[in-house]
Structures are given as structure tokens and as C-alpha cells.
Amino acid sequence: MDLGLNSKIAVITGASVGIGSAVAEGLAAEGAQLILVAREAPRLQAEADRIAALHGVRTSAVAADVATVAGVARVIEAAEAWGGADILINNAGTGSNETIMEAPDEKWQAYWDLHVMAAVRLARGLVPMMRTRGGGVVLHNASICAAQPLWYEPIYNVTKAALMMFSKTLATEVIGDNIRVNCINPGLILTPDWIKTAKQLTSESGGDWEGYLQGVADEHAPIKRFGTPQELANFFVFLCSDKATYSVGSAYFVDGGMLKTL
Structure with a gap:
């Protein structure tokens, strides 16, 4: 099936390993060109080279911490150098372990910057490019914990819930520009x-x-x-494609039945 992704330019954060790497490879298999973003330069470059060689697509490795203003600026510059972007996958993130009573402000702020402000800043930088290219897709990798929290990671739960709401509100703001925004909430993925x-x-x-x-x-x-990262990546790739053009502002749970509510 032709998913209409050939030669599309995709920016993927947290792309050097796990879910981000699997999504990158899934998009590359459909002919997308990739701007891969992660903090660890050697591992990221190796992954970019591997995917380029395997699938015959153009890749770029951008070593950047998207939890920072400077890191996001490097990503935006890389997209500008390629003439913009058609797809943004906000995947960078990590779990937490704390209690609300004991976690300091600094830890809350660090996760807010990583899970929420990275998505906000990347949208501000990349959405205008998508407009000039006629539209695009933004996908946020949140978590089942955005709706069904785990007791030991309250900061993760709260910031992922905020990311899901940001996804919904961004979707409403940019659908008039032919930019589709959705959120994916994975369950247990073997990363x-x-x-x-x-x-x-x-x-x-x-x-x-x-x-x-x-x-x-x-x-x-x-x-x-x-679930495997590849199983989850298949869903990301579908939502990026022209087979999902009526999917707007939704949150999709890919969780093996883990969610206990409607």
C-alpha cells in the first residue's frame, strides 16, 4: 500500500533508540527523509547512517537537547536547511520515580520542559514551515499514564497529561492550515x-x-x-500517511487493553 510518504521530510525527537528509532525506520521504509534528533551524538549518527544505508533515504543527525531553547533552535535550523518539514514526531521523553511530597521544583520543571515545552517550541518553529509546504502532520508520543496514572511517577503522569491536552488544542489551531495533530498513548512497549x-x-x-x-x-x-517498538511504529506511520486524513485532534491508546476506562 502506498502511504503517500515518499520524499516527505520528518523530524523525529528521541530518535536514536527504542520507539523513536522504530518510527524513524518505519517512515524510512516508506521513503521519507529523516532529521533525527537526540542528545547522544555518536549513537544518533550511527543510527542515522544505518537507516540511510538500509533504506536509501537521506538522513541528518542533530545532536540536541530539546528540553532547552538552544536545542530546539538547532532542530529548527536543521529543518530550515532542508527547506522545511512535513512531519514532526515529538517522541523525546523519559519516565520518572518520586513522590509529590518529596520531588523538588527543579524536577517538575525539568520534566515540564522535556515533555511539554519541547513540543510547544518545536510547533512554533516547524508549523510555519508546514504551512508554506501546504500542510503537515504532528504526532505526540504521550503515554497511557496521561489518563491512567501509575502511583510511582506522578511527574511523568502530570506532564504527559499536559502533552495530550496540548496536542488537542494545537490540533484545533492548525487544522485550517491542513496540519493534522494527534496524540498516541502507548501502554507497555519493550524499550x-x-x-x-x-x-x-x-x-x-x-x-x-x-x-x-x-x-x-x-x-x-x-x-x-x-508490545514491540515496531508494532507501535506501524501506528505512527499510518497516522502520518494520507490514509489517515480524517484523524484530527484525537488521542489513540495502543496498549494491549491496558486502559480500564472508556
Whole structure:
């Protein structure tokens, strides 16, 4: 199926590993050109080179921290050098672990900048380019925790909920410019971070990290397993495509049945 993505220019944050890398590869398989963004330059460059060689598309690696004004400016400059962008995937983010009573202001601010202000600043910079190119797509990677919070990460829950609302309000503002904005809320996705955490938590009790992760899946997901980054990436690619042109301002849960409410 031709998804109409050939030669589209996509900016993807958090693109060097996990979900971001899988989305980048999914778009590259459809012929999209990629501006990949992450903080760690060597790993990012290696990923950009790998995808370019595998799929024969143009890639650019932009080492930047999108939680900062300067980092976002570097991303905007890279898009300008390519003549703009057609797709923005706001994927950069990370989990947290704290209590509300003990977390300092600085930690709240850091997550707000990463999960919310990065999306705000990138929209301000890239939406005008999309307008001049006749339209575009913006996708926000939030979390099931935006609607169904986990007790141990209140800052993550709150900032991802804010990102989901930002996605909704941005969608209303820019649909007149033929720019579609949607939000994806994943459940349990088997990223390297999950594996790293599981290995740490089981290091002193036998090291059965796979068993630990299966227990998490059994507890939370009716499908009884984690999703793969590639499974989630397929949904991102579809929402970027011209097969999803009536999808505007929505939040989609890709969670193996984890969400318990309507």
C-alpha cells in the first residue's frame, strides 16, 4: 500500500533508540527523509547512517537537547536547511520515580520542559514551515499514564497529561492550515529502558529480568505481553500517511487493553 510518504521530510525527537528509532525506520521504509534528533551524538549518527544505508533515504543527525531553547533552535535550523518539514514526531521523553511530597521544583520543571515545552517550541518553529509546504502532520508520543496514572511517577503522569491536552488544542489551531495533530498513548512497549530497569531490579534475586517483565505484562495488559517498538511504529506511520486524513485532534491508546476506562 502506498502511504503517500515518499520524499516527505520528518523530524523525529528521541530518535536514536527504542520507539523513536522504530518510527524513524518505519517512515524510512516508506521513503521519507529523516532529521533525527537526540542528545547522544555518536549513537544518533550511527543510527542515522544505518537507516540511510538500509533504506536509501537521506538522513541528518542533530545532536540536541530539546528540553532547552538552544536545542530546539538547532532542530529548527536543521529543518530550515532542508527547506522545511512535513512531519514532526515529538517522541523525546523519559519516565520518572518520586513522590509529590518529596520531588523538588527543579524536577517538575525539568520534566515540564522535556515533555511539554519541547513540543510547544518545536510547533512554533516547524508549523510555519508546514504551512508554506501546504500542510503537515504532528504526532505526540504521550503515554497511557496521561489518563491512567501509575502511583510511582506522578511527574511523568502530570506532564504527559499536559502533552495530550496540548496536542488537542494545537490540533484545533492548525487544522485550517491542513496540519493534522494527534496524540498516541502507548501502554507497555519493550524499550531498552524497560529491559535495563528489569535487569537492575532482578540483579540481586537471580537475574530473571524476562520473568519480571512477564509479571508486569500479566498484571497490566490483558494481551499478556509487551508490545514491540515496531508494532507501535506501524501506528505512527499510518497516522502520518494520507490514509489517515480524517484523524484530527484525537488521542489513540495502543496498549494491549491496558486502559480500564472508556
